[in-house]
Amino acid sequence: MRTVAVTKIGSLRATDPDARGRIGVVDLPTPDLGPEDVRIRVAYAAICGSDPHLAEGFFGMDVPIGLGHELSGVVEALGDDAHRNGLSVGDRVAGNFVRFCGSCRPCQEGAQQFCQRLQDYNRPGMAETVTWHESQVYRLPPQVSLLQGCLLEPTSVAVRIADKTRMNVGDRVVICGGGPIGHLALQVMKRYGATSLTMIEPIAARREMALRHGAEHVIDPVAEDQAARTAEITGGRGYDVVIDASGSPRAVGGLLEIAAQGATVVYGAMYPADYEMPLNLSDYLYLKELTITGVFVSPYAFPRALQLLPHLDLDEFTQSVFALGDAAEAFDVHVSGAHPKVIIRCNDLPDRAVHHG
């Protein structure tokens, strides 16, 4: 089964060829179809901002590392007992790349994000087919196309970020970082009661995209005084909800300063493994009583992400599509940052989405 994979560990951004990671198409065995499994012929798989971290060895060093966890497709086969989720062959679906075992202590406690067997079904989906447990698979609403559907997984991350904000309707919200998660979080928070909605992002094209998708304000953290702009936008108060989607050590510390008293700050990205953010306990936890948290994976968020998908404007996320064989080129484009999202067409499947007038 042809599968996009990391074939050499290293930074995809490195200029030195020896240090550079490499992406290729390899042939991996197709997993057996277990009795509760679903085989999906993959339509589209999107490149995730975390994929370059995998190329750098964040989750392991043994190549080839199959890639792809943001995908859509059509059900091709169902195991004999895969009947608890209402699926049929031919269904248009997307899903969750991790399976929660249901038996370990975190699963028993309603904290599936810490499932001790998360990796058991973590199978690469940037491939001709993917074989998942039925619990990982979600049928797409009729008005969502297969091309849009491959964005279910990153949308679920934005939903989980939203869940962790403990948002009240009308709260002032800022999002730092205009990558795909930042932009999806922007659209989700726009619909979740955000006011004074602001994106902080150094790249002008991304700020403009934010304004097109509902940001009321944008801040260029390089050219502008972020704290002064915040004071101006919020009348001196700061933001009630602060979301980091940048993952950037340069950005994260300043977010504490622009948070309002009592605010919630969600660090919603991945961060360098050895980076330590200096946290002034007196200023931010004692005097300001901030609540600071983060997001790992997104259990429980997929059903609501499915509900939201038809309401999001995904056009700009689905412009850059490459054939499976052109995966290496697709990753080059991804790393260039020219597009909010780069997508691999894994099979050329007909789509039956109901398009809105």
Add this chain to the structure above:
Amino acid sequence: MRTVAVTKIGSLRATDPDARGRIGVVDLPTPDLGPEDVRIRVAYAAICGSDPHLAEGFFGMDVPIGLGHELSGVVEALGDDAHRNGLSVGDRVAGNFVRFCGSCRPCQEGAQQFCQRLQDYNRPGMAETVTWHESQVYRLPPQVSLLQGCLLEPTSVAVRIADKTRMNVGDRVVICGGGPIGHLALQVMKRYGATSLTMIEPIAARREMALRHGAEHVIDPVAEDQAARTAEITGGRGYDVVIDASGSPRAVGGLLEIAAQGATVVYGAMYPADYEMPLNLSDYLYLKELTITGVFVSPYAFPRALQLLPHLDLDEFTQSVFALGDAAEAFDVHVSGAHPKVIIRCNDLPDRAVHHG
């Protein structure tokens, strides 16, 4: 000071003249300006759905009962110590008709809605001026007009209803009752992550207004099978959040049936004092684990209502405006239900709102 008041207890809908309540303009004394008080020259005061309940004697029988708690205006005078809320003479403001005393046990516990002195500053605002404690007064954002500003108080009710839904982004939401609170709740919930957003309302014009303001579905509870439509809209699940804004004994019971398992049901209106809704504990609390609650007044919600006001579409709420002297006629129009909101112009004040586009 000329003030609109109930001058005879009775139903404003009664056809029998003896049973009918009456609205008139009376002369009431202007309260003294206490050291922490603010005197507001009233621009607009809107008629509230609860005003007819006052006419029927729900909160007391001694006429005249001065009316008006949804209002906007301009600060005319400030007491010597009214300096903690940043107000100046000339500020465009709206406010909360109840003052929370801050000293009683509920106030000390963060439950000001149960303040034991709620009535102390509950002064009629459908009048030439109103004198409130500074803590009741909120400066309007520059882009909100005085005419729109008189809707701050009902918007705060919609915000508090939203607060009590314990809404998660993407939840399915239904609102029963297309009066002004129902319509404001619709707009607030639309922005607070609602999907499959539905209004139940027997009057066609109000259903059409709901569709214009963001409802995805409407249900006519008379001509349609409400449970069947719910099943169709929600794929057999029911609504995760159910809001009653109808106050109608005919409507309230059926809402339990269309609630999803685990749903929150907010009875957000006033109800006849002696009406008892039959609640099947086995079906709704045991098997379905519903959470049922209600809303009295709206402490803590005004600042966020202010934030939301510029984002709401209030045009249809501000079409029917009467002069103070025509209050009786205005109440007739209100009772007719022909307009979502009927407003009294108490003074003809120039406005400095910054209009968009």
Add this chain to the structure above:
Amino acid sequence: MRTVAVTKIGSLRATDPDARGRIGVVDLPTPDLGPEDVRIRVAYAAICGSDPHLAEGFFGMDVPIGLGHELSGVVEALGDDAHRNGLSVGDRVAGNFVRFCGSCRPCQEGAQQFCQRLQDYNRPGMAETVTWHESQVYRLPPQVSLLQGCLLEPTSVAVRIADKTRMNVGDRVVICGGGPIGHLALQVMKRYGATSLTMIEPIAARREMALRHGAEHVIDPVAEDQAARTAEITGGRGYDVVIDASGSPRAVGGLLEIAAQGATVVYGAMYPADYEMPLNLSDYLYLKELTITGVFVSPYAFPRALQLLPHLDLDEFTQSVFALGDAAEAFDVHVSGAHPKVIIRCNDLPDRAVHHG
């Protein structure tokens, strides 16, 4: 496999022999041991207050209906893949009689109490052995005996009731109904910050038991004026948290009256299928803003119930123990109400619990 079962549908309290339900020991087939299953040799199985409801046909009419869902025992065999929960043959265990499928929509949403496959593994445990999915099985802490361990399941119900109270430390708490769930809830709430802790119960022996286990006050709802006693105990305020564990239509309505403004009322029992409690919306949801909810089953609560078990005083719950062959007699004693809990010894197993003191 010898199993206690309902052998004739009817009320266990009926005096008319024709109308009376019957309990007997029948021979039921032992389920196969699936690859993820655990076979437990049952030590003790307690009679539950809901068992008489099963005898009356609440969940189905086809006899024999195998009974027993509060049990402890020792692991006898493990399926080949039953390795995700850390279990070994010989482990002392208790568990959850329902298995959550993990694949249906409610399971995907973190609402396993509404799992659409709840009944698939609902197997009678008042038997020589029970065969459960590994996800249903919990190892007992060393200081909990097998006899105490059969109370894990009802303790999980008390924990879930506690979860739904949204308790703040120091809140005033009342529990109505001195059956086993009421008494376990009393002990759990005592440890969960309850003050002015009160039990309402008409039977003197149960009130005395409540006082022995931490109640500060008891109310006899027959001989005393419940509202007046509440006013006296709470200084006129009412209780912040009200729990019904009585399931009695005579009792449930009066609980709304003794709830404080803003209180949470948890109807935590089973109720007659056709009983409708009259709920005055104006008094209780509008003016008092109560939050009313209920409890069906107890996902997510078992791990914390395990943590609490060693802290509870279970001596009075473990005094009345019958041999498996004497099940009919045991149910007679259960129905008599003479003991807070009646337990069946299903096998005579040695125990290795570490006793304190």
Add this chain to the structure above:
Amino acid sequence: MRTVAVTKIGSLRATDPDARGRIGVVDLPTPDLGPEDVRIRVAYAAICGSDPHLAEGFFGMDVPIGLGHELSGVVEALGDDAHRNGLSVGDRVAGNFVRFCGSCRPCQEGAQQFCQRLQDYNRPGMAETVTWHESQVYRLPPQVSLLQGCLLEPTSVAVRIADKTRMNVGDRVVICGGGPIGHLALQVMKRYGATSLTMIEPIAARREMALRHGAEHVIDPVAEDQAARTAEITGGRGYDVVIDASGSPRAVGGLLEIAAQGATVVYGAMYPADYEMPLNLSDYLYLKELTITGVFVSPYAFPRALQLLPHLDLDEFTQSVFALGDAAEAFDVHVSGAHPKVIIRCNDLPDRAVHHG
């Protein structure tokens, strides 16, 4: 009016006399009794762990700085309008040293801890009398003595810490730091559902006190391997709730390591103004999804602290009592750490507390 005060800025622990702060008794004017004010003849005022911070100039440098915010006493006089809180002359009371203005934006939002006028009524109470606004004053329950009552304020801090833990009954809890707040938090969390309750404290006498008051385990962070002990106590899981009451830069970082996945960590003390704790975002917010927060002041917590006070064991907190004139000596004893709490008797008042058996 004789008042204990900082008379020279500096560290109370300094050995160099020039660098050392000084405590003395000065004569300060008695504030006027405003119409909503209450004058209290102070019975007892306890030294707070934050008082040495005041001596070091944390909140200002102008001496004399009057001290004392943990106090009890008897109402001596009431302003003409001080009637909303049910107080009478002769009432035994304690209170909150800060008054919330009720008019500023944070007060209007239900976040009185950020009241912009917190300091207006922050009057020293280690004095012959203190004059507070009625909203700051709470009548003591009959079974609490005046000597115990001066601990209401620190108990309110422990209650607010408990509020911020978002505690579920049965969660594993650790408290770092065995000063008075740590010990009060221990007792409050013991009653709020804590299991595996552990105190981390380097001083043996304080660890022993913890074991006397309900700790199940104690850890000496100097002599023991804190992470290994945690693994042993919690079966490798870590604590679900972690509370720092130490304020010590040496201690705070290690608490992140012993927190369980998904845990809440409350930094509940004061910290050096310039101390920055290194926070590894990847380990603690991404992979572990911790929620980290802090506590400034304690609005809304006093009524429940009052409810809890009769349930706490305060004997060891009330052993070290000094006369007002011996305040300097009292502070020396406080700084020595020999007693969990050092108390000043400001007046010798008869007490009418109802003592238990």
